[in-house]
Amino acid sequence: MSGALDGLVVIDRSGTIAGQYCARLLSDFGAEVWLAEAAPGRPAIAAAPPRGSIGDIHLNAGKRRGAPEARPDIVLCAPGEDPDTLLGGAEAPIAVVIDGFGPDGPRAGWRAPEIVLQAASGMMISNGVRGREPLYGTGQRASYAAGLAAYVQIMASLRVRAEGDADTWAGDAIRVDAAETASAMCFPYALQAIYNGTDRRRGDQDIPAGQVLCRGSWVCLWVYSNRFAALCERLGLEACLDDPRFREVPERQKHWPAFFALVEEKVADRDPEEFVAELQGMRIIAARAYRISELRESPHLAARGYWRNVTIDGREYVLPGPAFRLGATPARDIGGDADAAA
Amino acid sequence: MLPLEGVRVVELTTAWAGPMAGRILAWYGAEAFHIESPTRTNTWRSNRDKPSPLAFPDHDPGDRPWDRVFTFNSQNVNKRSLVVDLKHPHGASVMRRLVDASDVLICNFRPGLLERLGLGYAQLAKTHPELIVVEMPAFGLDGPHADYAALGPTMEMAAGMSAMVAYPGGQPTVTGPSYLDPIGGFNAAAAILTALRHRERTGRGQHIELAQVEAAMQFIGPELIAGTDVAPEGNHVADMAPHNAYPTRGEDEWIAIAAEDDAAWSRLAGLMGQDELARDPRFATLSARKANEAALDALLAEWTAEQDKAELAARLQEGGVAAAAVETAPEQAASEYLAARGFFDELVHAEAGRHRHPGLPLHSTVAQGSQRSASPCYGEANGYVLREVLGLPEEEVEEILASGAMADVPAPGT
Numbered sequence: 001m002s003g004a005l006d007g008l009v010v011i012d013r014s015g016t017i018a019g020q021y022c023a024r025l026l027s028d029f030g031a032e033v034w035l036a037e038a039a040p041g042r043p044a045i046a047a048a049p050p051r052g053s054i055g056d057i058h059l060n061a062g063k064r065r066g067a068p069e070a071r072p073d074i075v076l077c078a079p080g081e082d083p084d085t086l087l088g089g090a091e092a093p094i095a096v097v098i099d100g101f102g103p104d105g106p107r108a109g110w111r112a113p114e115i116v117l118q119a120a121s122g123m124m125i126s127n128g129v130r131g132r133e134p135l136y137g138t139g140q141r142a143s144y145a146a147g148l149a150a151y152v153q154i155m156a157s158l159r160v161r162a163e164g165d166a167d168t169w170a171g172d173a174i175r176v177d178a179a180e181t182a183s184a185m186c187f188p189y190a191l192q193a194i195y196n197g198t199d200r201r202r203g204d205q206d207i208p209a210g211q212v213l214c215r216g217s218w219v220c221l222w223v224y225s226n227r228f229a230a231l232c233e234r235l236g237l238e239a240c241l242d243d244p245r246f247r248e249v250p251e252r253q254k255h256w257p258a259f260f261a262l263v264e265e266k267v268a269d270r271d272p273e274e275f276v277a278e279l280q281g282m283r284i285i286a287a288r289a290y291r292i293s294e295l296r297e298s299p300h301l302a303a304r305g306y307w308r309n310v311t312i313d314g315r316e317y318v319l320p321g322p323a324f325r326l327g328a329t330p331a332r333d334i335g336g337d338a339d340a341a342a
Numbered sequence: 343m344l345p346l347e348g349v350r351v352v353e354l355t356t357a358w359a360g361p362m363a364g365r366i367l368a369w370y371g372a373e374a375f376h377i378e379s380p381t382r383t384n385t386w387r388s389n390r391d392k393p394s395p396l397a398f399p400d401h402d403p404g405d406r407p408w409d410r411v412f413t414f415n416s417q418n419v420n421k422r423s424l425v426v427d428l429k430h431p432h433g434a435s436v437m438r439r440l441v442d443a444s445d446v447l448i449c450n451f452r453p454g455l456l457e458r459l460g461l462g463y464a465q466l467a468k469t470h471p472e473l474i475v476v477e478m479p480a481f482g483l484d485g486p487h488a489d490y491a492a493l494g495p496t497m498e499m500a501a502g503m504s505a506m507v508a509y510p511g512g513q514p515t516v517t518g519p520s521y522l523d524p525i526g527g528f529n530a531a532a533a534i535l536t537a538l539r540h541r542e543r544t545g546r547g548q549h550i551e552l553a554q555v556e557a558a559m560q561f562i563g564p565e566l567i568a569g570t571d572v573a574p575e576g577n578h579v580a581d582m583a584p585h586n587a588y589p590t591r592g593e594d595e596w597i598a599i600a601a602e603d604d605a606a607w608s609r610l611a612g613l614m615g616q617d618e619l620a621r622d623p624r625f626a627t628l629s630a631r632k633a634n635e636a637a638l639d640a641l642l643a644e645w646t647a648e649q650d651k652a653e654l655a656a657r658l659q660e661g662g663v664a665a666a667a668v669e670t671a672p673e674q675a676a677s678e679y680l681a682a683r684g685f686f687d688e689l690v691h692a693e694a695g696r697h698r699h700p701g702l703p704l705h706s707t708v709a710q711g712s713q714r715s716a717s718p719c720y721g722e723a724n725g726y727v728l729r730e731v732l733g734l735p736e737e738e739v740e741e742i743l744a745s746g747a748m749a750d751v752p753a754p755g756t
Contacts, residue, residue: 004536004537004539004540005536005539021560025532029536042602049564053564054564054567054568055563055564057567058563058564058567059563087707101679102683104682105678105679105682105683106678106679106682107659107679109659110659110664110666111600111602111606111659111662111663111664111665112664113582113585113600113602113664115577115585115586115587115598115600115664116598116600116664116665116666117666118598119587119596119597119598119666119667119668119669120666120667120669120679121669121674122669122670122671122673122674123517123518123521124587124598124668125594125596125668125669125670125671126517126518126519127507127515127516127517127518127519128509128515129509130594131594132509133576133577133586133587133588133589133596134587134596134668135507135508135509135515135517135576135577135587136507136577136587136598137503137507137517137518137521138503138506138507138562138565138572138574139503139506139561139562139564139565140561141521141561144560144561145525145528145561146703148525148528148529148532149528149702149703149704151532152366152528152531152532152535152704153704153705153706153709155532155535155536155538155539156345156346156370156535156704156706156709156711157345157706157708157709158539159345159346159535159538159539159542159709160343160345160708160709162539162542163542171708172706172707172708172709173706173707174705174706174707175705175706176703176704176705177683177703179679180679180680180683180685180703181703183674183677183680183685183700183703184524184685184700184701184702184703185518185521185524185525186518186671186674187518187519187520188412188413188416188417188700189671189674190671190674190675190700191412191415191416191675191697191699191700192396192397192412192671193670193671193672193674193675194675194697194698194699195398195399195400195412195694195697196395196396196398196399196400196401197672198396198671198672199670199671199672200670200671201594201670202594206394207519209495211513211514213513218499218504218505218513218514220495220496220499220504220514220516221496222493222495222496224389249392250392276490280489280490280491283491285491285492285493285496286496287490287492287496287497287499287500288499288500289499289504289505289514290499290500290501290502290505291502291505291571292502292505292506292562292565292566292568292569292570292571292572293569293570293571294502295501295502295559295566296566296569299486300481300485300486300487301485301556303484303485303486304482304484304485304553304556306556317567318566318567318569319563319566319567320556320559320560320563320566320567321556323529323532323533323552323556323557323560324529324530324532324533324550324551324552324553324557325550325551325552325553326533326536326537326540326548326550327463327548327549327550327551328537328540328546328548328549329536329537329540329548
């Protein structure tokens with residue numbers, strides 16, 4: 001089966017997680033991606049993982065190392081490169097630069113490790129407990145999100161190229177900032193602030209959500225008002241229905257921690273998987289906080305054939321499945337001799 | 343010309359993830375119709391609980407609060423609103439004809455909904471093989487958890503992320519507070535644009551399954567491949583120290599600081615006016631700083647406590663140290679950086695008024711999208727769809743509008 005992006009040639013010399021993730025998506029869906037050395041020096045955003053590392057496997061399995069014979073359709077540049085230098089002429093590529101805070105503007109050149117991007121995005125102030133330091137989200141999510149955004153923009157650019165006049169095409173310069181992307185991924189409190197000046201902080205809880213510790217695992221549940229009585233009755237918490245702290249929604253919003261403490265007393269010995277299933281059966285939204293090892297053993301993911309067992313350079317790996325499943329043009333298999341990048 | 347001009351999108355979605363997907367396509371010029379129910383309002387427009395005044399311009403819900411709420415109005419820019427009862431014969435007929443006249447159908451409800459509505463891909467593709475249908479259930483279309491409902495925070499728990507974000511020994515943390523919703527929307531848009539490219543070359547549409555939890559797991563790919571559990575350590579990481587958020591002047595005000603290597607730590611010590619710290623054996627190397635991280639954090643916190651977070655961040659960055667103020671929503675709204683990126687556009691909403699709207703981080707010299715119109719009022723495109731898109735005769739339009747299949751005010755209590 002052919003890939004949706006068959007025929008596209010890509011050079012990935014980004015030298016960053018963001019750029020390499022973008023190129024991984026291109027590769028997954030059929031593009032021929034060539035991994036090249038990035039310019040020396042430490043990029044402002046998270047650098048690509050070392051060759052042969054697990055991060056390298058994740059980002060670059062399926063790519064080739066070296067240079068293509070054909071002219072590239074897309075070049076993922078390193079931060080600081082000027083993509084305009086690649087443009088001009090009918091065969092000019094789509095040149096992409098993913099940076100931290102961009103080459104100009106009031107924060108040009110700022111160092112941008114993950115915690116800085118999340119702090120500057122408005123997201124981090126929502127995380128954690130009021131009175132303690134805000135927490136940044138795990139991993140290199142701002143870089144991954146920027147890579148995903150760049151992929152989206154590349155697809156839009158390819159559409160313009162395909163529909164345009166080939167004689168007048170002179171390339172496209174795409175610029176994505178990881179910092180701006182992180183801001184765009186925030187809950188829309190910025191518009192709320194524009195609407196009425198609200199400065200929302202941790203602890204201003206009006207969402208009907210909480211966590212309870214079951215046997216060995218945390219469970220998050222959302223108890224919308226139309227399911228509150230059913231949950232109380234199921235757990236033997238009928239007294240809460242007449243408790244002035246919980247009886248009416250406005251008061252309940254002030255006392256969620258107390259309510260979830262009562263729930264936890266009832267379910268502390270419950271199997272978390274069974275408790276989540278019971279809640280979902282009651283149309284109460286709930287999920288277990290899986291650990292990595294639990295995901296690897298998840299019957300659900302196994303039943304869906306999520307994991308990709310691949311052999312690269314003689315070593316076996318279990319890789320996450322593709323980001324999305326296209327019915328007619330699925331992600332290509334990876335592993336084997338062709339995938340020498342790792 | 344915008345990249346997706348001429349592409350019509352029908353969006354059977356609610357809340358954030360699905361609307362974000364449609365928002366991205368509309369940003370690029372697609373004509374996007376947000377389908378809404380007369381009896382089960384999009385939860386980002388309203389819910390059964392009394393609305394908080396904090397959701398509205400000037401704290402005023404007005405006569406049509408569902409049109410003035412910031413959540414809905416943030417994610418449905420550039421779209422049209424069609425309110426139609428899909429269980430009503432006239433409503434079902436309108437929806438089917440609209441889908442037949444469209445290029446993309448997005449659904450972010452539980453698996454099986456489209457089939458129950460007679461809108462399953464297999465049914466639609468028989469007569470409309472060019473159609474692209476994306477379903478974006480949290481856990482996929484099959485498997486033991488396929489029927490589980492989810493929200494952004496519960497998806498983050500299920501994806502393995504929350505268990506890695508916590509104070510030492512603390513409970514899992516959801517972030518953003520709904521970070522996986524926009525990620526799901528971007529993944530859906532990426533998938534649709536990929537399918538559109540395939541359609542350009544072959545004329546064929548296709549079905550897309552976007553399991554949002556699985557898609558998000560890409561972001562922790564290395565951890566998943568390693569297969570070992572990660573013990574959360576707050577903001578501490580293995581390869582940098584200091585690496586944390588520190589208090590600054592004011593209530594709940596913070597600055598994030600990260601010394602990316604020994605040289606950056608040395609520069610930071612100099613900016614603190616304590617060059618000797620860089621040579622202090624407790625802090626001279628990364629391994630030493632990691633071993634004495636509590637003392638290091640205490641030193642930083644004492645130094646930052648009375649300083650202005652934004653001024654300090656700028657001074658540290660100028661001195662070659664990674665830092666940023668932990669910004670609040672009002673600070674995002676006033677951000678000179680975001681303004682310089684062209685992130686905000688002023689739009690006029692018929693019910694909410696004139697406001698700057700946060701945009702998308704997608705910049706291109708030849709395929710640039712834009713924000714052109716504010717989010718639609720509830721049901722504002724009902725007549726437009728019947729008359730202009732479907733081209734129905736006026737007597738049929740009048741019959742449908744009189745049938746109760748459409749509405750421009752939500753049913754009471756929904």
